[in-house]
Amino acid sequence: xxxxxxxxxxxxxxxxxxxxxxxxxxxxxxxxxxxxxxxxxxxxxxxxxxxxxxxxxxxxxxxxxxxxxxxxxxxxxxxxxxxxxxxxxxxxxxxxxxxxxxxxxxxxxxxxxxxxxxxxxxxxxxxxxxxxxxxxxxxxxxxxxxxxxxxxxxxxxxxxxxxxxxxxxxxxxxxxxxxxxxxxxxxxxxxxxxxxxxxxxxxxxxxxxxxxxxxxxxxxxxxxxxxxxxxxxxxxxxxxxxxxxxxxxxxxxxxxxxxxxxxxxxxxxxxxxxxxxxxxxxxxxxxxxxxxxxxxxxxxxxxxxxxxxxxxxxxxxxxxxxxxxxxxxxxxxxxxxxxxxxxxxxxxxxxxxx
Numbered sequence: 001x002x003x004x005x006x007x008x009x010x011x012x013x014x015x016x017x018x019x020x021x022x023x024x025x026x027x028x029x030x031x032x033x034x035x036x037x038x039x040x041x042x043x044x045x046x047x048x049x050x051x052x053x054x055x056x057x058x059x060x061x062x063x064x065x066x067x068x069x070x071x072x073x074x075x076x077x078x079x080x081x082x083x084x085x086x087x088x089x090x091x092x093x094x095x096x097x098x099x100x101x102x103x104x105x106x107x108x109x110x111x112x113x114x115x116x117x118x119x120x121x122x123x124x125x126x127x128x129x130x131x132x133x134x135x136x137x138x139x140x141x142x143x144x145x146x147x148x149x150x151x152x153x154x155x156x157x158x159x160x161x162x163x164x165x166x167x168x169x170x171x172x173x174x175x176x177x178x179x180x181x182x183x184x185x186x187x188x189x190x191x192x193x194x195x196x197x198x199x200x201x202x203x204x205x206x207x208x209x210x211x212x213x214x215x216x217x218x219x220x221x222x223x224x225x226x227x228x229x230x231x232x233x234x235x236x237x238x239x240x241x242x243x244x245x246x247x248x249x250x251x252x253x254x255x256x257x258x259x260x261x262x263x264x265x266x267x268x269x270x271x272x273x274x275x276x277x278x279x280x281x282x283x284x285x286x287x288x289x290x291x292x293x294x295x296x297x298x299x300x301x302x303x304x305x306x307x308x309x310x311x312x313x314x315x316x317x318x319x320x321x322x323x324x325x326x327x328x329x330x331x332x333x334x335x336x337x338x339x340x341x342x343x344x345x346x347x348x349x350x351x352x353x354x
Contacts, residue, residue: 015098015101024056182219222257230306231323307350
């Protein structure tokens with residue numbers, strides 16, 4: 001199999017040359033399109049881009065002299081790389097093409113990443129120890145690879161952090177924090193749940209961890225926010241029976257929304273008034289954007305695969321609940337404590353990804 005070579009040396013050099021000639025205005029135009037230094041294949045261009053930001057952070061004007069001086073002062077880069085940077089502003093085809101060259105560099109970086117992830121999928125497909133869920137996860141990575149390069153680097157300078165903070169405080173739009181529906185909990189969480197975060201409910205057995213998780217999920221769904229609920233312990237519907245019977249989850253949700261004790265519904269001993277409340281609550285709950293997966297003791301890779309697939313099908317998903325982490329199975333060769341640690345780390349990364 002012939003692997004195509006994505007060459008971008010000349011385009012990258014031209015882009016850095018334009019930045020050295022045009023200065024901070026070129027940097028602002030590039031950042032406006034989400035450009036990042038990690039799109040460069042050339043190490044000299046990566047170093048030059050880092051120096052450009054260093055000069056800006058120090059309050060200096062961006063040009064060839066200040067950039068090379070910044071590198072010399074910090075002893076960054078080899079003599080060959082410094083020499084290459086000094087030649088990048090020669091024969092630049094116009095300083096008005098910065099966005100064009102930025103998009104071209106990013107496009108080539110995206111194609112290289114797509115090739116790398118495709119090769120990973122091909123190699124994994126020949127590895128019989130890989131499960132179908134592992135392969136599906138790699139396939140999703142390949143499908144997303146073309147867009148990943150548009151994202152900004154995860155590294156932020158202190159200037160960027162404080163600029164973003166001030167902008168957020170002064171932003172007149174509502175904050176991107178969602179209430180749990182539990183006032184005291186919101187106060188502890190500085191307002192509620194934030195996107196891209198992992199939250200763990202911890203307590204001794206029978207202290208109400210699952211009840212709190214269901215409560216938060218119900219409040220989210222009732223507010224119109226989509227929820228995926230993995231229930232590894234409690235059943236949603238028992239489909240093994242001749243007639244499908246509901247499990248604990250729908251009963252607990254209905255009890256929460258109707259005010260009818262769960263035991264009354266389980267024993268079918270409800271009054272006419274309670275029945276009307278139940279029907280009203282059921283009609284309301286039926287409209288919720290809530291999906292429940294009650295597969296018992298699911299493997300970590302299966303949960304990650306299902307969550308990714310759900311995100312692709314429902315981009316508006318706001319909350320994913322796993323009840324509970326202790327029942328997520330991992331590598332059987334590791335101890336239970338090691339499996340819990342691996343599960344927690346993997347789910348934290350998944351929260352950031354989704």
